[in-house]
Amino acid sequence: MLKVAVIGAGAISGAHIEGYLRFPERCRIVAICDIYPNKAQQRIEQYGLNARAIGDYKELLQEDVDLVSICTPPYTHETLATELLEAGTHVIVEKPMASSLEECDRMIEAQRRTGKRLSAVAQNRFKTPMMKLKAVLDSGLMGKIGHVQVDSFWWRGHCYYDLWWRGTWEKEGGGPTLNHAVHHIDALLWMMGSPTEVQAFMSNVAHDNAEVEDISIGMLRFANGSLGQVTSSVVHHGEEQQLIFQGEKARVSVPWKVKASNSTSNGFPEPNEELENRLQALYDGLPEVEHEGHAGQIDNMLTAIETGAPLLIDGANGRQTLELITAIYKSASTGELVKLPLGNEDAFYTRSGVQAKATHFYEKKTSLDNFTTQTITTGSSYTDRS
Known part of the structure; x- marks a missing residue:
């Protein structure tokens, strides 16, 4: 029975708590930690946990805790993760993995040095439509992928950035490119690998209480000549999100949709129903994910600890995602075409470098210590419309 703690009792902590509670025979939550201990106690009471509420995470470094979720x-991610790993604890860290590539590298080095497990949250890999799409792309039935379109469309009100740590390059590390599109960018890299070049633009069109962007557009070139585009936003009403992959022979997407074409004698398209039916049959025949979202990632971590099996998402994956996000910020701030990978000599490699070089749109005007606990929205990007 693994002993688990959660650091941070904000909105996303509920997904972690509920995930751990799915496996009562494998783990038990023994502590919730928050700089506001009353918030930790509220979570304990909300879920009926037999756990302690603590205000200082350093208490966990002295205790026999097997696994910690950082929320x-x-x-704060790098300091918490490295200290916990050094104390002999496995770590799941919420997205984004850290606020700079330098911090990611320190976390990965601590993981290698200690031999403990480190997983960066990318819970949408563990959703059935996403798993099925990955398998369809891997089948090769579509031919070479020529273009990928990622729409990470979210909407947040002006007051969203009033929370004390949000909307600053220092503490949040960026806007929706970092903290919302991270899920879609992880999926893109999982399916396509990393691009070699990035050209990007960003702006702040609706949130003048934030230093960071509220919309960005990144254009990508891959080594094989394929192109891609990623739009990251918190100004899109409806929060309709999608990933579309255009192959030589067909297109598929999440939410699921399949279209395939043949060429007529004059080059115009006609439906290729035979290929559409093959792709649909492949998709329909793939299994459902047993544990979705955070529960799926927690199951993956528990299994890795119990059996030594590999993680689906480790520190290297988390870093790869942050590298592309950092490249988007660099290109959008400097106007440069950015080539990947980014080295440790790059001006955007460190958090201080990002703070100094990234475009500051506005000065933060309001700083609230806390919001009242409310339900958060997670968008509609993975609804299966088949």
Whole structure:
């Protein structure tokens, strides 16, 4: 029975708690930690946990805790993760993995040095439509992928950035490119690998209480000549999200949709129903994911600890995602075409470098210590419309 703690009792902590509670025979939550201990106690009471509420995470370093979920602001992730790993604890860290590539590298080095497990949250890999799409792409039935379109469309009100750590390059590390599109960018990299070049633009069109962007557009070139585009936004009403892959022979997407074409004698398209039916049959025949979202990632971590099996998402995956996001920020701030990979000599490699070089749109005007606990929305990007 693994002993588990959660650091950070904000909105996303509920997904972690509920995930652990799916496996009562394998793990038990023994502590919830938050700089506001009353918030930790509220979570304990909400879920009926037999756990302690603590205000200082350092108490966990002295205790026999096997696994910790870090659900705190991005700028704290590296310190917490490295100290916990050094104390002999496995770590799941919420997205984004950290607020700089330098911090990611320190976390990965601590993981290698200690031999403990480190997983960066990318829970949408563990959703049935996403798993099925990955398998369809891997089948090769579509031919070479020529273009990928990622729409990470979210909407947040002006007051969203009033929370003390949000909307600053120092503490949040960026806007929706980092903290919302991270899920879609992880999926893109999982399916396509990393691009070699990035050209990007960003702006702040609706949130003048934030330093960071509220919309960005990144254009990508891959080594094989394929192109891609990623739009990251918190100004899109409806929050309709999608990933579309255009292959030589067909297109598929999440939410699921399949279209395939043949060429007529003059080059115009006609439906290729035979290929559409093959792709649909492949998709329909793939299994459902047993544990979805955070529960799926927690199951993957528990299995890795119990059996030594590999993680689906490790520190290297988390870093790869942040590298592309950092490249988007660099290109959008400097106007440069950015080539990947980014080295440790790059001006955007460190958090201080990002703070100094990234475009500051506005000064933060409001800083609230806390919001009242409310339900958060997670978008509609993975609804299966088949």
